[in-house]
Amino acid sequence: MIKIEHMSKNYGPYPAVIDVSFEVLKGEIVGFLGPNGAGKTTTMRVVTGFTPPTEGEVTVGGYDVVSHSLDVRRHIGYLPETVPLYLDMTVTDYLTYMGEIRGMNGSWVQERLPKVIDMVKLGEYRNTLVGRLSKGYRQRTGIAQAILHEPDVLVMDEPTIGIDPIQVVETRELISNLGEEHTMLLSSHILPEVSAICKRVLVINDGRIVADDKPDDLSEKLQHAERIEISVRGAEAPEFINSMREISSVIDARSDLRASVVQKSEREGFSPFIVDAKPNVQATEQIAKSIINNGWGLTNLTPLPMTLEEIFLELTTEENLDE
Amino acid sequence: MRFISVIAIKEIRTYFASPMAYVVSAAFLAITGFFFVASVSDAFAEASIRGYLAGAIFFMIFMSPALTMRLIAEEQKLGTLELLLTSPLREFEIVFGKFIAAFAMTLIMIILSLYFVLVLFVYGDPDIGPLLSGLLGLTMYAGATLAVGLFASSLSSNQIVGLVVGSGILTALTIIDFVSARLSGIASEVLNAFQLGASFSVFDLDSFGVAEGGHFADFARGIISVTDIAYYISITAVFLLLTVLVLEARRWR
Numbered sequence: 001m002i003k004i005e006h007m008s009k010n011y012g013p014y015p016a017v018i019d020v021s022f023e024v025l026k027g028e029i030v031g032f033l034g035p036n037g038a039g040k041t042t043t044m045r046v047v048t049g050f051t052p053p054t055e056g057e058v059t060v061g062g063y064d065v066v067s068h069s070l071d072v073r074r075h076i077g078y079l080p081e082t083v084p085l086y087l088d089m090t091v092t093d094y095l096t097y098m099g100e101i102r103g104m105n106g107s108w109v110q111e112r113l114p115k116v117i118d119m120v121k122l123g124e125y126r127n128t129l130v131g132r133l134s135k136g137y138r139q140r141t142g143i144a145q146a147i148l149h150e151p152d153v154l155v156m157d158e159p160t161i162g163i164d165p166i167q168v169v170e171t172r173e174l175i176s177n178l179g180e181e182h183t184m185l186l187s188s189h190i191l192p193e194v195s196a197i198c199k200r201v202l203v204i205n206d207g208r209i210v211a212d213d214k215p216d217d218l219s220e221k222l223q224h225a226e227r228i229e230i231s232v233r234g235a236e237a238p239e240f241i242n243s244m245r246e247i248s249s250v251i252d253a254r255s256d257l258r259a260s261v262v263q264k265s266e267r268e269g270f271s272p273f274i275v276d277a278k279p280n281v282q283a284t285e286q287i288a289k290s291i292i293n294n295g296w297g298l299t300n301l302t303p304l305p306m307t308l309e310e311i312f313l314e315l316t317t318e319e320n321l322d323e
Numbered sequence: 324m325r326f327i328s329v330i331a332i333k334e335i336r337t338y339f340a341s342p343m344a345y346v347v348s349a350a351f352l353a354i355t356g357f358f359f360v361a362s363v364s365d366a367f368a369e370a371s372i373r374g375y376l377a378g379a380i381f382f383m384i385f386m387s388p389a390l391t392m393r394l395i396a397e398e399q400k401l402g403t404l405e406l407l408l409t410s411p412l413r414e415f416e417i418v419f420g421k422f423i424a425a426f427a428m429t430l431i432m433i434i435l436s437l438y439f440v441l442v443l444f445v446y447g448d449p450d451i452g453p454l455l456s457g458l459l460g461l462t463m464y465a466g467a468t469l470a471v472g473l474f475a476s477s478l479s480s481n482q483i484v485g486l487v488v489g490s491g492i493l494t495a496l497t498i499i500d501f502v503s504a505r506l507s508g509i510a511s512e513v514l515n516a517f518q519l520g521a522s523f524s525v526f527d528l529d530s531f532g533v534a535e536g537g538h539f540a541d542f543a544r545g546i547i548s549v550t551d552i553a554y555y556i557s558i559t560a561v562f563l564l565l566t567v568l569v570l571e572a573r574r575w576r
Binding site for chain 2: 071078084087101
């Protein structure tokens with residue numbers, strides 16, 4: 001349904017998205033994950049025809065977003081990051097207007113509107129001014145306008161940002177249900193959200209796609225490293241790191257610089273380290289042996305399970321850590 | 324066409340849902356009423372709407388941008404412009420729809436003020452020619468000033484910027500004869516050709532003037548000239564086109 005080939009987008013001299021290619025098939029729910037400023041919103045704006053790409057080709061439902069922009073826009077429901085609402089209209093008036101500018105005729109709106117209001121559970125607020133709604137209900141109104149005209153493709157930019165936790169859960173459920181009948185591209189910077197809703201995750205950072213996988217596979221793939229927290233007494237950092245790197249199953253070793261750990265270690269007089277090792281080999285054993293052979297005091301050795309959040313951090317901050 | 328009317332109807336409803344329409348109408352009626360009364364209340368005054376017209380076109384320098392300042396700036400501020408531009412709408416449909424809404428509001432105000440004409444017919448014997456040409460001119464003048472105001476509104480997400488820029492452009496076109504009077508030859512003539520029509524001599528209680536070299540002078544006198552009509556239509560068209568271009572350019576940023 002959505003096909004992006006070698007798409008780049010610059011804002012003046014600044015590249016926002018660099019050579020991105022991916023495809024979203026009919027019926028797929030794809031999560032678009034990345035930190036703020038990674039290029040998620042820009043990519044979505046290109047897909048929705050709001051802004052043209054600087055380079056590359058983007059088609060939605062077979063229509064090019066530049067040359068057949070109107071056709072693309074007819075097939076898309078879009079929820080931008082800041083939910084665009086007319087605060088001085090009632091929910092019903094707002095949705096009716098949105099339907100009309102999407103090309104729906106009067107009877108279609110009449111027929112469709114109650115269903116959509118029901119779907120997003122806005123029934124009791126249908127005659128309330130949009131400006132009086134709480135943030136969660138505004139979000140639902142925004143979702144309602146995106147699905148009103150029965151679009152083939154739904155594009156949602158950070159649909160749960162800034163709403164309270166209970167409403168977040170409800171909104172996620174709503175989106176999951178919508179995914180049953182729509183092709184969907186959904187952006188988020190919250191991992192559990194994406195893994196809860198989406199069957200496929202694209203991770204974007206600094207304008208480039210850095211991973212494209214199922215949420216489960218993504219974590220499995222990143223299990224290429226087993227992370228081990230180690231504290232030793234009597235070892236200098238460079239010396240320790242070098243000795244660790246000599247071990248064949250160790251991928252990398254570095255000082256643990258997390259503030260809480262550093263404070264504790266200064267108080268108790270040991271040095272904290274983080275070691276990444278290959279999984280499924282007896283790395284902990286070899287590490288422990290090496291530490292003891294060097295005559296250091298081993299005070300802690302804990303293998304850490306990697307959460308999705310860490311995978312995400314790993315994916316998007318790896319380069320910065322190396323610098 | 325359907326989209327244009329959808330947008331126009333929405334905007335007209337928004338005008339009536341906010342105090343804006345009522346405040347501006349009240350101010351328009353009060354100010355034009357003042358000029359009308361002042362111009363016909365002398366014992367031997369001419370039974371004409373000259374004072375009303377002069378007052379109306381002067382006031383429109385500020386009223387038109389005030390009516391249009393919200394139209395596009397607000398969409399940018401609320402982010403709804405992103406929705407409009409990702410709907411299957413063309414930019415000109417958005418711009419036309421909004422222009423028509425503002426124009427309709429202005430027409431309603433002009434129609435409300437027509438009781439002045441009724442008063443003239445009851446108490447005097449007005450010349451019908453200048454009356455009709457004056458109203459025609461006023462309508463065209465309103466269109467031109469609204470187009471300038473709409474353009475100003477498209478420039479930023481701040482309504483006040485829209486108001487100031489819009490009134491600024493219209494004021495510049497109004498006082499352009501101050502500049503042209505100090506020039507000579509072609510330059511002076513070219514500048515004069517852009518004279519919008521209103522004049523500060525409207526505050527002169529003996530004449531209630533419009534700009535003598537401006538495009539409204541003939542309308543006020545009862546003459547309908549092609550040049551004047553072409554001028555107002557051109558200003559309207561050019562500024563609506565510029566507004567469309569500003570919206571299109573937004574895409575390419």
